[in-house]
Amino acid sequence: MTALILRRLADLRAKHATWIRTGEVVGVVPTMGALHAGHLSLVEAAKAACDRVIVTIFVNPKQFNSAEDLAKYPRTEEADAKKLAPYGVDAIYVPEPDQIYPDGYATSVSVEGITDELEGTFRPGHFDGVATVVAKLFLQTGAHKAFFGEKDFQQLMVVRRMARDLDIPIEVIGCPTVREASGLAMSSRNMRLSAEALEKAGQLYPIMTDCAARLAAGEAFEQIEAEARAALQAAGFGEVEYLDLRCAEMLAPLQRPTRPSRLLAAVWLNDVRLIDNIPVPELSD
């Protein structure tokens, strides 16, 4: 059965009130639609941990860096609702734009520090847009638990920090990245890749896992970086915006995985920007 689609905050709040009265645990999976297996794994995790699950679909203009990228972002609401049908979610919240940013809207939420790195460098203002809309979605849904993919690792950290800092009573849960058979991380942006480009894109993950293995074997990042970048060029990728070893706690740059750490990358393929990250096994002393 297709889940109830709600487009207005008042309707969502009315639904929420009936759940809260009976003490049910509410989970939310915030998405921008164009759902794929990665999102569906979050829905599954939410269903397992919560009595009620809300999936939100909102393409948030404030987190896009260009009108062109925003316009290109896929909108597939009907297909999304069909994909969610087997999961029995309790509501799909697809707010009309004025339910998120009404006339006179003037407030923004910023997280300092971790937003200056990596994505923050290449997408100025992006994380302010994310932190703001996610704070609103947390407060609109009144959820107890929220589910985010580790694929947007830095986003997960920003959202978790924001919720903790603002005392929003919600638990932010990160779920493992879901991948294509090739290893390519699922992403709504993959829809914009041709079959040929998809094949090239499949090279990103093996190049990254190779780096991670060498780091885990004790090589320093500076020893492998040039080779890894050359491998990406050879595989047909365009600009490599970053390829970095970072601590998994505060995203501080590392040469060796002496702490819990992640290898993170942003690369262009034709006119599509791909990001990925993987954990790197910690070096024992």
Next chain:
Amino acid sequence: MTALILRRLADLRAKHATWIRTGEVVGVVPTMGALHAGHLSLVEAAKAACDRVIVTIFVNPKQFNSAEDLAKYPRTEEADAKKLAPYGVDAIYVPEPDQIYPDGYATSVSVEGITDELEGTFRPGHFDGVATVVAKLFLQTGAHKAFFGEKDFQQLMVVRRMARDLDIPIEVIGCPTVREASGLAMSSRNMRLSAEALEKAGQLYPIMTDCAARLAAGEAFEQIEAEARAALQAAGFGEVEYLDLRCAEMLAPLQRPTRPSRLLAAVWLNDVRLIDNIPVPELSD
């Protein structure tokens, strides 16, 4: 009976949970302590409208523009608790600093537009500090209603806008300014005035009400501004940071009160900065 003083968020939340279970309406009066009759009028309003009332006392470093002003701000917790005793509030929340800004704290809330005017011009960053701490206090207390004085009129507007924009489910209620017999608006900063200075300070309100009467009689603001400023100088005030007629909705400058409007002022007296504002009767066509 002196009310329960809570210093940790976990204790506040535990208390709150018992109230929510029985469907009680919770009100909050956020203060920086140094309570006077103005604050107590907010407590009275909260008691009348809510089943449970929390008074918060937190001198928020993020909203001060100088370390000196922060250091000078009066701390009078014991006297505050005594003043609250007759009102039977349910909790006084005096959070330890790490309950508001724990290690690694990195998030701020900003309201655009109305914060650029008046106080925003003279106290850069002040309203970000206010919006951030108030968002946190709203979410920490989980209150349904919050009570603020109209004396800080622009702050009231900022807080209301912030709560609405972030979808915090709270009603922000503005209460009339409480004044000394002279007309001087109650303020914790008045404690820093000598008896002689207090007498001078009492001139601010009559000068402002005289302006308001002339505006209500049809004179344009530019016709009375110079005279009003001269009257302030003659009364012994120092720098007049602003004396302005503004619309009460968005604080846009006005020459005549053709809409709901307020006359707002910030003036120095010795080393103390005083602010005040009064409604101006609307001109009929």
